[in-house]
Amino acid sequence: MSKNYLDLLAYFGIGGAHPGGYSLTQSLLENVNIQRTESVLDIGCGTGQTAAFLAEQFDCHVTAVDNHPIMVEKAIERFKENGFSVKVIEGDAQNLNFPDSTFDFIISESVIVFTDISKTLNELSRVLKSGGSMIMIEMTAEQNLSEELRGKVCNLYGINDILNEEEWISKLQQVGFTQIEIINTPSGLIPSEINDINQSKNINMELFELWEKHNQFTLQNSHLIGYRVFKCYLK
Structure with missing residues (x-):
């Protein structure tokens, strides 16, 4: 069975695999004012690293959602071990x-x-x-991509398209976000420092090969391929 990039993250149990890593997450959330009574959604929570930080830092109502059962299992394990009340x-x-x-916040x-x-x-x-x-932190095309490179990106990560900054902003506006800020960060899609791993047993060799392909590609x-951090407000 062919394994994809999201399987890789799930089976290796990698926390903070997103561009910028966990250090970027912490710096972004330092500037967010979240009250104890407010409800927060961590969408695509992975192994729960960010959701745990939110619960500890703000003592708010945190809901963590992911569509990969192994990610969900590892997130639940993290919250139980640390005593965090996260749904x-x-x-x-x-x-x-x-x-x-x-x-109140996503x-x-x-x-x-x-x-x-x-x-x-x-x-x-x-x-x-x-x-x-x-x-939101999202992969972004830094310039016009050739069809060949666009195909490689989509095939490697199992995605349908890669947008540039303007295309992301347009899509956000289309769904009702009226104020969109670009938070200044290094934009290069370089491998993040990985220091939070909860590895599954008996990992398929395909996933090790895919991890190497990901590192080489980035x-x-x-x-050509970077990322942006968008802060979006809803009226």
């Missing part, structure tokens, strides 16, 4: 089982590009309260 749900970002206007770290982008952004806008905000194409 964990195995769910689809493109079809969230929450009422409209449920959350964080999404290299998640939306792996889905139908328009569907997921529409859902995140729907479940965010009026006046709420969202931070080193060779960091001038």
Whole structure:
């Protein structure tokens, strides 16, 4: 069975695999004002590293959602070990089982590009309260890509498309985000420092090979494929 990039992250149990890593997450959340009474959604929570930070830092109501059962299992394990009260749900970002206007704040770290982008952004806008905000970190094309390179990116990561900064902003505006800020960060898609791993037993060799392909690709194409951090507000 062919393994994909999200399987790689799940079986290796990598926390902070997104561009910028966990250190970027911490620096971004230092500047966010979240009250204890507020509800926060970590969409595509992975092994729960960010959700655990949110629960510890803000003592707020955190809901963590991921569609990979192994990720969900490892997130639950993390929260139990650390005594964090986080609601964990195995769910689809493109079809969230929450009422409209449920959350005050949403964080999404290299998640939306792996889905139908328009569907997921529409859902995140729907479940965010009026006046709420969202931070998202997403892979971004730094210039016009050749069809060959675009195909390589999509094939390697199992995605349908890679957007540039303007295309991301346009899609965010289409679903109702009226104020969109680009948070200044290094934009290169370089391998993140990995220091949080909860590895599964008996990992398929395909996943080790895929990890090597990912590292080679990012080193060779960091001038073409980068990332952006968007902070988005809903009226």
